[in-house]
Every structure is written in C-alpha cells, then in structure tokens.
Amino acid sequence: MKTRLLKGVCVGALGVACMALSVSADEIQMGYSKSKNGYYGPYNKNGDGEFTVVPVDPSGWLPLYGYESGVTINVGPDQGSFQTFCVEGKEVIGPYPNTYDAVINTKAINGGLPPSAGGDPISVGTAYLYSQFAAGTLGGYNYSGTTAQRTASAVELQNAFWWLESENNLNYDPTNPFELEVVTEFGSPAAAMADGTGWNYGVRVLNLTTTDPQHKLRQDLLVKVPDGGMTMALLGIAMGCIGAMSRRLRK
Numbered sequence: 001m002k003t004r005l006l007k008g009v010c011v012g013a014l015g016v017a018c019m020a021l022s023v024s025a026d027e028i029q030m031g032y033s034k035s036k037n038g039y040y041g042p043y044n045k046n047g048d049g050e051f052t053v054v055p056v057d058p059s060g061w062l063p064l065y066g067y068e069s070g071v072t073i074n075v076g077p078d079q080g081s082f083q084t085f086c087v088e089g090k091e092v093i094g095p096y097p098n099t100y101d102a103v104i105n106t107k108a109i110n111g112g113l114p115p116s117a118g119g120d121p122i123s124v125g126t127a128y129l130y131s132q133f134a135a136g137t138l139g140g141y142n143y144s145g146t147t148a149q150r151t152a153s154a155v156e157l158q159n160a161f162w163w164l165e166s167e168n169n170l171n172y173d174p175t176n177p178f179e180l181e182v183v184t185e186f187g188s189p190a191a192a193m194a195d196g197t198g199w200n201y202g203v204r205v206l207n208l209t210t211t212d213p214q215h216k217l218r219q220d221l222l223v224k225v226p227d228g229g230m231t232m233a234l235l236g237i238a239m240g241c242i243g244a245m246s247r248r249l250r251k
Contacts (some may be wrong), residue, residue, distance in 0.1 A: 004125065011243075014032040014073075026037040026055065026057060026058065026101070026102055027055070027056050027057040027099050027101055027102060028054065028062070028099065028100055028102045028206065028208070028221075029054045029056050029097060029099045029100075029202045030051065030052070030053060030054075030095050030096040030099075031078040031080075031081040032077075032078060033097070039095035039097075040073075040094035040101065041076075041083070042075070042147055043083070043147065043150045043154045043157070045151050045155055048154075048155055048158050049151060049157070049158045050083045050084070050085065050150075050151075050158075050237070051083070051086065051221060052076065052078060052081050052083060053081060053082060053084055053085050053221065054078050054080050054081045055080065056099065057099075059080065062106055062223065062225070063226055064082055064145050064192045064223070064224065065226035066131065066134050066224045066226075067082055067134045067135070067152075067224065068134070068136030071143055071214070072133065072134050072135075072136055073121050073134075078162060079215075082223070083134075083208075084132070084180050084221045084222050085133075085157065085158050085221065086158070086221055086222075087108045087122060087162050087163055087165050087167070087169030087205060087221070088110060088167060088220055089165075089168035089218050089221065090110070090167075091110060091217060091219040091220065092218065092219055093218050093219035093221075095178055100208040100210060100218055101208065101211075102206045102207065102208055103206070103207045103209075104204050104223070104225065105119065105204060105205050105206075105207045106119075106122070106196075106200070106204060107119030107120055107122070107207075108120045108122065108149070108220040109217060117198070120165070121196060121197075122194065122195075122196055122200070122205055123165060123194060123195060123196055124163065124192065124194055124197075124200065124223070125160075125164045125182040125185075125186060125193060125194075125206060126161050126165060126196070126203070127180055127200040127201040127202075127203035128182060128201055129157065129160060129164075129181070129182055130161075130203050130222045130224065131201035131203050131224060138157075138181075139177075139181060140153070140177040140178065140181070141153045141157065141178075156176050156177065156178055157178050159173070159179075160176055160179045160182065161166045161177075161222075163179060163193075164179075164182070164192060164193050172189045201224075202223050202224050202225060202226065203222060204222075205220050205221070205222060205223070205225050206220060206221045206222075207220050208220060208221065
C-alpha cells in the first residue's frame, strides 16, 4: 500500500514538474488600439520604450505576476494588457493590430547571440530592473507624471535594457538613472550584465514569431510570470521520489 501511494505521489509530482518545464506557445497582440503614437502604446516613442501588449488566443493564457494594476497592467482602454520592453536591437515588431505567436523562455532568440547559439539569456540586471518596473516601484521612474514625462523614463529604461543585453553598441552611461541603479545594486557593470540564472526575479522572455518564412523571428519582449522556484521544487520532489522508489524496489 505504501509503495502504491509513493508511486502515485511520484508520478503526480513528476507530471506537474514536466508540465511546468514544458514550453507553451500562444499569441499576443500589440494592444493599444487608441494611440496617437504608432499604436504601440501611450508611452512609446518611435517604437522604443514601453509597449502595451495583450495576451490573446486564448485570452488569459499568459500567467502574469507582480504587476501594478492601472500602472503596469490594464493601462488604457485595453483590459488584460501589460507594459513591457524589448531586448533585441535588430529585431522589429509591428504596431496594433499585429498578432504574434509567443513562447515563454529564459533567452532572447537572435539577441546578442545568433539563433544557432540557442539563444541569449537575459542579464540579471535586466531581470532586476524589469521586476521593479512591473511592481511599480522602480526608483526614478515617472509613473504618474505627464505622458511625455513617463515616455522619457521609458526611453531611458529601454536604453538601459539594450546596454545590459549588449545591443545597439551602447556603453554604460552613469547619467542614466536606471543604469546607475543596477550597477549600484550588483557592484559593477560586468556583474549587472552577467547572465541571469534560476528564478531571475520571475522575469522571462516572450519569443515572438510569425508565419512568414522570410521574416519569422520578431522582437522579443520581457514578461514577469509566477513560479517562485516551484518548478525546480517539484522536479526535486519528483527526483527524490524516483530515488526512494528505486531503493525500495532493490530491497
């Protein structure tokens, strides 16, 4: 009876862990339908800075976590939308109503490394800054100012992300408040630019693609999702169960 129970727990834990580790692909849309600024969102300047994005097909497939309602999520008329930034300097993305296939990943595809390298992990500094932005607590970010003031903050933060991801040939700029913040947090530019590992503040990358074979890859975007290390915890339980079962069977 105990063996059967143990086996059931192990199979269940392993199944949940595998589901948590699996990659899911659904769709997102540039969601700001009433913008005067290219339909990328109210705080976007010439395709840089904050993007307003809506998960679609099916609605609610993307598990968002740690956003501030009315500030970084559900901004403007498009309910279900969230605010994000790009991480690749050379990829492009179209405005509303463009829709893209999206996969949650820990890496940008065709970011600072070519696709053949298997992707470019986002830096720990990028994850730190975006997690603070999503929570509405990023110091120096003008969340509540005029549209122009918030857009100016968005452009500075976008430049910080590009520097941290080694995009657009940007060097460290201590006059950028977000670059200064992240270097202060991690101790040096190199430490801030290091690849993030593990939980990485809950920040992941949405790899965007289209069905166009000539231009399949599109700009990757940042997202904060709930996990908190649960995936690895479940996998650890599952592996422990398998070890226990193996020992029991040998006996």
